[in-house]
Amino acid sequence: MAECKSMDVALRVLRQRPYFVLVITVTVLLTWLYYTFSLRSAGENTTIFTRTYATPDFEISHFGAAFFYVGLGLDVLLASLTGVLLALAVACHRSRREMMTGSVGTGATLAIAIAGFG
DSSP, X not given: OHHHHXXXXXXXXXXXXXXXXXXXXXXXXXXXXXXXXXXXXXXXXXXXXXXXXXXXXXXHHHHOHHHHHHHHHHHHHHHHHHXXXXXXXXXXXXXXXXXXXXXXXXXXXXXHHHHHTO
């Protein structure tokens, strides 16, 4: 029963307009950032500072449409889950009831965001 109560609380928080706007904003910004990092192309020398980019046409012609669109879908999924975690962490922090949960949520959100760049 505790899981249902937690899910109800999370959904109630995410239905509030400021948190919904936060989720959408973070999702759009991180999707753009992840997509940009997905198109970096410098062969074996690719680093986080690489400024050489491939075009979507190059990716599709060399790796296939499925590879490109599944990668794009995963970028959107990762960005939206990060947005949800950030909104829940902000809500926990604002409520000041579960500070331990809020700090763990923030750590998990940062870990997911960092994993997206790997």
